Amino acid sequence: MDDARPLPSYLISRYQGWRATTFQDNKAWYRRLAELGQHPRAMIISCCDSRQHVTSIFGADEGEFFIHRNIAGLVPTYCPDGGNHGTSATVEYAVTALKVAHVIVIGHSNCGGVKGCHDMCSGKAPELLEKSSFVGRWMDILRPGYERITHLPEAERTRALEKEAVLISLENLMTFPFVKEAVEAEVLTLHGLWNDIGEGGLEHYDPAQKAFVAI
Template sequence: MNEIKKLIDGFSRFRAQHYEGNGAAFKRLVHHGQAPKIMVIACCDSRVDPAIITDCDPGDLFVVRNVANLMPPCETTGHYHGTSAALEFAVRFLEVRHVIVLGHTGCGGIRALLQGVSGKDDLGQFIKPWMEIAAAARTKALAETKTKQSTDVERACEQAAIQVSLTNLLSFPWVRERVEKQQLALHGWYFDLENGELRRYNPANNNFDSLAAVPVNHTV
């Protein structure tokens, strides 16, 4: 139970800092509601918390997390669409100005996607069909990676999957409309866990450049 005790102790520190100490910020969030300007579509990976790696405060980010930070294409079937529902709430109701797809190195979901090529059938009941959202990224990475080293292919696929999600975002009519009116900007970010580096997709050269090298107002 040490794991649970760590959470309880952490909450005690959180409460002391944000409620018993300077509670003004949370009082504003309670009374005025949330008004984040940025939505982040992030991975479930426990090492990649968007608020932590960007040093944001409560209320700054509207975050949805799923396996491999994937954005499915727009669909109108009667199935459950958790990520799409979060996107709709952020864009149409919270009126965020930015949507960031945040990928990272060492993604287990992407590794599962690539393992599917080798015929492994132990990827689970739900993981395999979910990861097929990024099938085009797998094809691209396998075709274009010169070295064929597993790490290189994985990184290429991780980055290509971000591009797939950016494309899928534009399949939602109310996203495309806002992007065309310059009311909404889409961004693809890639976090290098080993080196602590953040990269951003640059459509001008089709590369993921160091974040400092890309103009702040650059879309996508």
């Protein structure tokens, strides 16, 4: 592979600082994690957005969360058609191999992927309609959510769609037979969260109220 290059110097410097401090202070813990394998209690599905750092939000240590990130934190429907399903494979591994007790889907404010879906569905981003657009085809997962928010005032739609992304993903998770079976057996629970990046707020979906409620 001739196109790869050495790591940028600022990242090398940060790594060396981590190795000399955090790692050295917790060397026994890291070795234990390596030897005993991972046993996370929860899987988190979140957006790739660099501004959302779920381990910081929950103060999590290494080995605590099994984390999957993608554009807008979406989960597709169960469709074992032989395609490349990174998200579906991660869900399968978390539920059937790691036996996590919780799957948490967390969306966030000012999500670029969700805004792209809104613009695509409303005709403002024709480039995302192209078959060659990976982002556009991925955001097709959220089209049903867009249909649910079209009655709202324009100014409210994007934020509402961010929360619909969480609900669509939760609904799609239940189309996976092994997820449905685990939920019905009460060995797995699903959770939907929405994070306000600028204010540090966190809301969870309450099915009794059919709404996101501040934590």
